[in-house]
Structure formats: structure tokens, C-alpha cells
Amino acid sequence: MEARRDLDINSIEPDPKRIKEGWDPIIFTEADSHGVDVRPNDALVISAWIGHREVHQILIDNGSSADILSAEVYDQLRLDRKDLQPFPTPLRGFGGVEVRSLGTVKLPVKIGKAPCQKTVLLDFVVVDTENWPYNALLGRPFLNKAKAVTATYALMMKFPTEYGVGVVKGSQEMAQRANLLVYKDREVHQVYPVTAQQKVGEPEEQAEVPKEFELDPKEEPEDRKDELTQEVALDPEDSSRTVKIGASLSVHVKTQLVTLLRDYKDVFTWSHEDMLGVDPRVRSHHLSINPKFRPVVQKRRLFNLERSIAIKKEVEKLLSAGSIREVKYSEWVANVVLVKKKNKQWRMCVDFTDMNKACPKDSFPLPRIDQLVDAKAGHELLSFMDAYSGYNQIRMNKADEEKTSFTTDQGLYCYKVMPFGLKNTGATY
Numbered sequence: 001m002e003a004r005r006d007l008d009i010n011s012i013e014p015d016p017k018r019i020k021e022g023w024d025p026i027i028f029t030e031a032d033s034h035g036v037d038v039r040p041n042d043a044l045v046i047s048a049w050i051g052h053r054e055v056h057q058i059l060i061d062n063g064s065s066a067d068i069l070s071a072e073v074y075d076q077l078r079l080d081r082k083d084l085q086p087f088p089t090p091l092r093g094f095g096g097v098e099v100r101s102l103g104t105v106k107l108p109v110k111i112g113k114a115p116c117q118k119t120v121l122l123d124f125v126v127v128d129t130e131n132w133p134y135n136a137l138l139g140r141p142f143l144n145k146a147k148a149v150t151a152t153y154a155l156m157m158k159f160p161t162e163y164g165v166g167v168v169k170g171s172q173e174m175a176q177r178a179n180l181l182v183y184k185d186r187e188v189h190q191v192y193p194v195t196a197q198q199k200v201g202e203p204e205e206q207a208e209v210p211k212e213f214e215l216d217p218k219e220e221p222e223d224r225k226d227e228l229t230q231e232v233a234l235d236p237e238d239s240s241r242t243v244k245i246g247a248s249l250s251v252h253v254k255t256q257l258v259t260l261l262r263d264y265k266d267v268f269t270w271s272h273e274d275m276l277g278v279d280p281r282v283r284s285h286h287l288s289i290n291p292k293f294r295p296v297v298q299k300r301r302l303f304n305l306e307r308s309i310a311i312k313k314e315v316e317k318l319l320s321a322g323s324i325r326e327v328k329y330s331e332w333v334a335n336v337v338l339v340k341k342k343n344k345q346w347r348m349c350v351d352f353t354d355m356n357k358a359c360p361k362d363s364f365p366l367p368r369i370d371q372l373v374d375a376k377a378g379h380e381l382l383s384f385m386d387a388y389s390g391y392n393q394i395r396m397n398k399a400d401e402e403k404t405s406f407t408t409d410q411g412l413y414c415y416k417v418m419p420f421g422l423k424n425t426g427a428t429y
Helices: 071-076 140-144 172-183 249-261 305-321 352-359 369-374 397-405
Strands: 045-050 052-060 067-070 099-114 116-127 136-139 149-151 156-161 162-167 191-193 229-234 238-246 322-326 334-340 345-350 406-408 412-416
Touching: 045 071, 052 172, 067 071, 071 099, 071 116, 099 162, 116 140, 116 162, 149 345, 149 397, 162 369, 162 412, 229 249, 238 249, 305 322, 305 334, 305 345, 305 406, 334 352, 397 412
Parallel strands: 052 136, 067 116, 334 406
Antiparallel strands: 045 052, 045 099, 067 136, 099 116, 149 156, 156 162, 191 238, 229 238, 322 412, 334 345, 406 412
16 A cells, blocks of 8 residues: 655746746737727727636726726625725816726736736726726726736737737727717717808709719718707898707707807808908918929820719809919919719819929928817817818919919819818918
């Protein structure tokens, strides 16, 4: 009979042959973004083990100074709220909004897949908020403890482990589900000015020819529902001068908005003739052409009957509005291009490719999105102004007008106002 021995195991150590000394370099390559449908609003949302449960819908937030756990997940972990430690300092979110916490709790968080896994112990702040689309938020405390690095364009997080670099991929499905939850029940209050375009009479009937042609490259809203807005007359003496405001506005906000619009009714226009534009002495658009480039006269393109009718109508509209004039001779000549929009109308543009090659880029700093967002803090309402035909209210420099020439079946024309398609017009605007 063989005697048995009792063994005491005091510790377990990993095989030293499998352990890597130091850190492997943490890098991101183009291959990491394969399979990612890049969208500017998708956050890095992952799954991880918190305590003894796998938790999904976890937001990785490099800007947060706290790690946050929802009260719902805390309850699902079958933890007693009496065990929460007091946390008297309120959390402050975007716009300075305070969120009171239920307390703090220490919980382990495990990320990655074996063998490249890591477990860190975090102090979670437990909050009970409605309409929060995430189960937890891992901020800078987690990222520092895990020594994790994120790449939002690849929706990926990497971190060092004893066995190499661990990888956690974000879920676009969870990120987009969170976006839907954020915007699902929000009300949007909008003001729609009635533009001059809506006052123009119906064009001559032509077989299968669209009713409108325009040079404005902005996409037209397709599904604006009239029941979401109501029409308000700005001038009691002229019922045709109206704007549309959101029908869901409260009575108080609606009254204030209508009063404001009527006080400034003189800034609205209902026809191109009323738009005086920007005084050229204040600002006009100049073309800075590199003298090394020779003028280009593009080979004229031919169009079928339907497109020719569309071009003719657009040219007539621009002539009547005073946006273009006829030219006899020009060293720079471009073609027009017609593109069919989603609403089956034609969009007419001018091919300024050659002109743009000859003009150096203006590096005027345009507003950054974070500056625009920060400026909204502390305000209850956000209003937008659609500068209808805004480009056409800025004059071209007189000496540069003929350099914007374009050719059609009707003749040769140039712009008196700043057109779309030219390089650096955004900086001027």
C-alpha cells in the first residue's frame, strides 16, 4: 500500500519561459481598422468582466476622471447598496450638469482574451440615472491602471501583459445602439424660412424635365413633415412673408421666438433682388493664381436635349438674379456639369478643376467642432441660421470675374458673385 503525502501549495508562479521581460511596443496599423465602418459618431464601446459577470455596453472615455457603474448593473451583481462607501462630491458632466452618486465600490475588471488578459481593481462611482445608454464607463483611472492605449478610428484598445500585447475590439453595433438611445426621444425645434426659390412660378411644361435647377450644392431635406412645423406671418401687412417654426415648441418659447423674429423681420429676404449682399469694400473673393500656370480653356462638352433645357433654365435664373453676366473673351473657360439629385432634380455645377490647380491653398483656420460645442454650454436652446444663397451674397473681385467663365449652348458667362466649386471660397465665407 502506497503512502500518500500532504502537499501545501503556497503560491503558483507562471512558467518563466513564457513570460516576456518588459513591454512589447504598442502600435496601431492600418490592418487594425479592417472591418470597421468608419463613422464620426461611433464611440469605443466594449465588453468586459466586472466582478463575476460579463458586462456589455461599456464606454471607454479618455476624458472622464472617474470610472462609473450604473446602479442597474450594481444590483444585477447582487451587491447590497448598504455596502456602498459615501462619495459626497457630485459628478459634473457636459455643460456643468451635476449627477449625484449613490456611493463607491471596489470591483475587479478583467479585459482581453487568454493568455493576454489583465485584471485591475477599480473604485467605481455608482450612479442611478435615466436614459443613460451605457452600463459602465471606464475613464482615465482605468486606462492608467491598465496602461491601456486607445485608437478610436480603429475602435480598438491595446494594453501590455506578461504574455504580450492584449487587444480589445470595440463593438460598432453597441456604439450605434447607444447613439439611438441618446437621440430617440429628443425633441428638435427648427425654424424653416420660406425661401425665394419657393416663390418662383412653375416653369414651362417639358416632358420628364425637372421643375427646379440650382447651383447650391447642399442636399435638400427630403422628409420634412409639415405637421412638425407651423407657419407664422412676420409682417401683418404682407401675409406672404412667413417663416416656419416648430409646432412642438412650448407656448412660452413659441411666443418669445415669434416676438424675436418679428423684431428682426427686416433681416429676412424673400427674393434675390432683396439680397443686397456684402459690400465689396468690406469683403470680396480674390483668386490668387500662381503665375507659373497657364490659362486653360476646357474642351466643350455636348449635352442631350433634357440636360440642355436644364442648363438653359439655370442660366436664365442666374442672369435674372444678377449672379452672372455675359462675357465676350476669356482666357479661362470651364464646362458645366449636371448631376441628378435624390429628388430627381438637376444640380448644375461648374468644373473649376483647372483653376483650382493653379490656386494655392488658403490655410485660414476654420472653426473646430470642439469650439462650437463648448460655446453651447449653459444654454437651453440651440438655433441654426441657414444662410440661403450665402455664397452669392459675396462679390467676386472685379478683376477676377472673367476667370470664372463657363460655356453653355447659350454663350459664355462669368460670375459676378462667389460661386461654389472654387478653392478657398470656404475661407472667404
